[in-house]
Amino acid sequence: MRVFRFLRRPSAAADADTSLPGGRGRAVAIKQHTYLLMLVPGLAMYLAFIIWPFANTIRVSFYNWSGLGPLDDFVGFGNYTHLFNRAPINRQFSNALSNTAQVFFLSTVLSTFVGLGFALILSRKIAGSRFYQALYFMPNTLSVVVVGFLWNLLLNPQFGAVNAVLRSIGLDSLARPWLGDPDFALPSIVAVSAWANMGFPVLIFLAAILGIPSDLLEAARLDGASELRVVATIVIPLLWPTLITLIVLNFIASVNTFELVFAMEGSEGGPFFATDVLGTLFYRMAFGGVGGVYAGTGLGGAAALATLMLVIVLPVSVFVIIYQRKVSHEY
Amino acid sequence: MxxxxxxxxxxxxxxxxxxxxxxxxxxxxxxxxxxxxxxxxxxxxxxxxxxxxxxxxxxxxxxxxxxxxxxYVDAWNQANFGTYFRNSIFVCAVSVALILFFGSMAAYVLARFSFPGNRAIYLLFLAGFMIPIRLAIVPLFIMMRDLRLLDTLWSLILVYVAGGMPFTIFLMVNFFRHIPRDLEDAAVLDGAGPFQVYYQIMLPLVRPALATVGLFHFLNVWNDFFFPLIFIRSENLRTVPLGVSTFFGEYTNDWALMFAALSISIMPVIAVYLLASKQFIAGLTSGAIK
Known part of the structure; x- marks a missing residue:
C-alpha cells in the first residue's frame, strides 16, 4: 500500500518527463547494446511477478476454476454477474462496496483534510514545527496490522484505554463497545487509519506549501491581505493539484483497505459485516471460502472481484497522472 | 487576527x-x-x-x-519471536539489496540511454506505481504453488523485489538525470563498459537516493502482512507481523503478553525511525520539493 504513498509536485514530474531519455542529442560513445542487459533483471522480475499475474487475474475472471487443473471452463462474464445477482454473494458485494465508499469519504475528511489543516498551521513559523512533523509521521512507519491489534486492545469496551479516558473525564455516556457496535465500528477503524496515516498528507501538503515562493505571499501581505485571505486566495488554489492527488491516493488506499479490518474485526468484517470491505470480501472469496457460502464461485469469482477493483482504481490513477501533467504550475 | x-x-x-x-x-x-x-x-x-x-x-x-x-521473556519465548525476527531480517535484507541493485541498474539504463521502447518501459514501470499489487494475488498464489515456492521465504522476496521496482525506478531515474555527464564521458573514453560506469561512478554518486529508497522499502517489507498471510503456512517461516497476528489469536486473554508482543514488534521500527527520521522525511519530501 505504501508504495503509492509517494508523489512529486506536479511541475517537477512534468519537467522530468519531457527530458526523458537523457542521452538524446549527446553522443555518448557506447556503441554496443550490452547496456540493455542491465535492464533485464529488474524488468524480467517485474514482468513475471507483477504484469503477468495481473494479466492472468483478468483472464481467470472469465473462467470457472478451482485453482487446479486446466483453465477450460469459460463462463464469459458469469463470475461478474454472480457478484450482482447471485445470493448471498451479491448482498455481501454491495455491502462491501458501500462500506468501502464510506471508508473513502470518512478518511478523506479525517486524514486528507485534517492533514491539510495541520500542514497549513505548521507552514507558519511555529516553534517546534519540524518536531511535530516528525512526531505525526511516526505511526506511518508501523505495520498496519500491528496498529490494528494495538487499537483492538485500546478500544476494548471493558478494559480498553479509550473508554477509560472517557470515563476519567466524565464522559461515561460516550464510552461504548466501539468495535462491537455496527454504527461505530467502521468510523472507529477509519479513525485508527487516520491516526496511522496522518503524517503522510501533512508531509506532502507541507512540502507543497513551502514550495510556494515566499515573495508571492509577502506581496499579498504587504497589500494588506489578512492571513486567512492569503491562505484562501493564494495558498489553497496553488495546493489544488496536491489536494487532488492526495484524495486520489486516499481513494486507492481505501479500495485497498484490508489489514486494519482483518486485525480489528476479522476476515468477515464484523460485527454482522458492518466493516466488511472489498478487501476482506476478496480475501474470503480467494482463500477463506472452502465449502462455505462461496463454494461455486471458485478462484474465478475472486479474480472477477479483483478485476472489478482494478477497474475502479485504474481510471482514477490514469486521471491523476494526466491531471498532474496538465496542471503543472510554474510559480 | x-x-x-x-x-x-x-x-x-x-x-x-x-x-x-x-x-x-x-x-x-x-x-x-x-x-x-x-x-x-x-x-x-x-x-x-x-x-x-x-x-x-x-x-x-x-x-x-x-x-x-x-x-517480554514470556512473549519472546512463547511466540518464537527469535524465529520471526530472523525471518523478517532475512527477507528484508535480501529484498532491499535486490531492489536497490536491480532497480538502480534499470533506472540507470532508462535515464542515460536512448533506445526504442525506453519510454514505453519507463511508463510500464510507472503503471505499477498506481495499481495495488495485491489484486494479482490469485495468479501469484497459483504461480508460487506451481514453482513450489509456496511456504518459502523466497516467495515473499520475489514479490517484494518485483513490487519494489516502480518506486525505485521512478525515484532513481530522476536522480541519475540530475548527475552531470562529464564523469561518465571521461570513463567511457577510458574504455569503461556500461556496467563499470554504473557501478564505479554512478552508484557512489546516488548514495543518498539509495539510502532513501532502501529505508522506504525496508519499512514496507518489514511491515507487510498481506503476502506472508497468503504465502506462509509453516510456523517457523512466519515474519514478525504474521507472528504477532497468530500470537493474538492464541493469547487473547493475556493482555500483558499481548502488549509485550506488540512492543517487541514495534520497537525496532520506532528505533530506526528515531535514528533516521530526519533523513526519512527529507528523502520522502525530496521528491516533492525538488
Whole structure:
C-alpha cells in the first residue's frame, strides 16, 4: 500500500518527463547494446511477478476454476454477474462496496483534510514545527496490522484505554463497545487509519506549501491581505493539484483497505459485516471460502472481484497522472 | 487576527497580544494531537510491563506498580519471536539489496540511454506505481504453488523485489538525470563498459537516493502482512507481523503478553525511525520539493 504513498509536485514530474531519455542529442560513445542487459533483471522480475499475474487475474475472471487443473471452463462474464445477482454473494458485494465508499469519504475528511489543516498551521513559523512533523509521521512507519491489534486492545469496551479516558473525564455516556457496535465500528477503524496515516498528507501538503515562493505571499501581505485571505486566495488554489492527488491516493488506499479490518474485526468484517470491505470480501472469496457460502464461485469469482477493483482504481490513477501533467504550475 | 487597525499600525500591542493568544492556541492544538499520537504508544509500553490484572484495574497509568520485564521473556519465548525476527531480517535484507541493485541498474539504463521502447518501459514501470499489487494475488498464489515456492521465504522476496521496482525506478531515474555527464564521458573514453560506469561512478554518486529508497522499502517489507498471510503456512517461516497476528489469536486473554508482543514488534521500527527520521522525511519530501 505504501508504495503509492509517494508523489512529486506536479511541475517537477512534468519537467522530468519531457527530458526523458537523457542521452538524446549527446553522443555518448557506447556503441554496443550490452547496456540493455542491465535492464533485464529488474524488468524480467517485474514482468513475471507483477504484469503477468495481473494479466492472468483478468483472464481467470472469465473462467470457472478451482485453482487446479486446466483453465477450460469459460463462463464469459458469469463470475461478474454472480457478484450482482447471485445470493448471498451479491448482498455481501454491495455491502462491501458501500462500506468501502464510506471508508473513502470518512478518511478523506479525517486524514486528507485534517492533514491539510495541520500542514497549513505548521507552514507558519511555529516553534517546534519540524518536531511535530516528525512526531505525526511516526505511526506511518508501523505495520498496519500491528496498529490494528494495538487499537483492538485500546478500544476494548471493558478494559480498553479509550473508554477509560472517557470515563476519567466524565464522559461515561460516550464510552461504548466501539468495535462491537455496527454504527461505530467502521468510523472507529477509519479513525485508527487516520491516526496511522496522518503524517503522510501533512508531509506532502507541507512540502507543497513551502514550495510556494515566499515573495508571492509577502506581496499579498504587504497589500494588506489578512492571513486567512492569503491562505484562501493564494495558498489553497496553488495546493489544488496536491489536494487532488492526495484524495486520489486516499481513494486507492481505501479500495485497498484490508489489514486494519482483518486485525480489528476479522476476515468477515464484523460485527454482522458492518466493516466488511472489498478487501476482506476478496480475501474470503480467494482463500477463506472452502465449502462455505462461496463454494461455486471458485478462484474465478475472486479474480472477477479483483478485476472489478482494478477497474475502479485504474481510471482514477490514469486521471491523476494526466491531471498532474496538465496542471503543472510554474510559480 | 489581523484587523484593519492592526495593519495600519494603530495598535501594535493589540496585535502582539493577539499573536500571542493565537500562537498559544495553535501550540495547544499541535500538542493535543501530539498526545493523541504518543499516548497510545506509551500506554502500550507501560502495559507491557504490568500484570494483566493491573492493566484491567488501571489501564491509563504510565508507570507500572512493578516492572515486569518477564512479560517480554514470556512473549519472546512463547511466540518464537527469535524465529520471526530472523525471518523478517532475512527477507528484508535480501529484498532491499535486490531492489536497490536491480532497480538502480534499470533506472540507470532508462535515464542515460536512448533506445526504442525506453519510454514505453519507463511508463510500464510507472503503471505499477498506481495499481495495488495485491489484486494479482490469485495468479501469484497459483504461480508460487506451481514453482513450489509456496511456504518459502523466497516467495515473499520475489514479490517484494518485483513490487519494489516502480518506486525505485521512478525515484532513481530522476536522480541519475540530475548527475552531470562529464564523469561518465571521461570513463567511457577510458574504455569503461556500461556496467563499470554504473557501478564505479554512478552508484557512489546516488548514495543518498539509495539510502532513501532502501529505508522506504525496508519499512514496507518489514511491515507487510498481506503476502506472508497468503504465502506462509509453516510456523517457523512466519515474519514478525504474521507472528504477532497468530500470537493474538492464541493469547487473547493475556493482555500483558499481548502488549509485550506488540512492543517487541514495534520497537525496532520506532528505533530506526528515531535514528533516521530526519533523513526519512527529507528523502520522502525530496521528491516533492525538488
Amino acid at each position: 489581523s484587523t484593519r487597525s492592526e495593519r495600519d499600525g494603530g495598535a501594535p500591542h493589540h496585535r502582539s497580544a493577539g499573536r500571542f493568544v493565537g500562537s498559544a492556541l495553535v501550540q495547544l492544538v499541535l500538542i493535543a494531537y501530539g498526545i493523541i499520537v504518543v499516548y497510545p504508544l506509551l500506554i502500550m509500553l507501560a502495559s507491557s510491563l504490568k500484570t494483566t490484572g493491573e492493566i484491567f484495574a488501571n489501564p491509563l497509568s504510565l508507570i507500572p506498580e512493578t516492572v515486569r520485564l518477564v512479560n
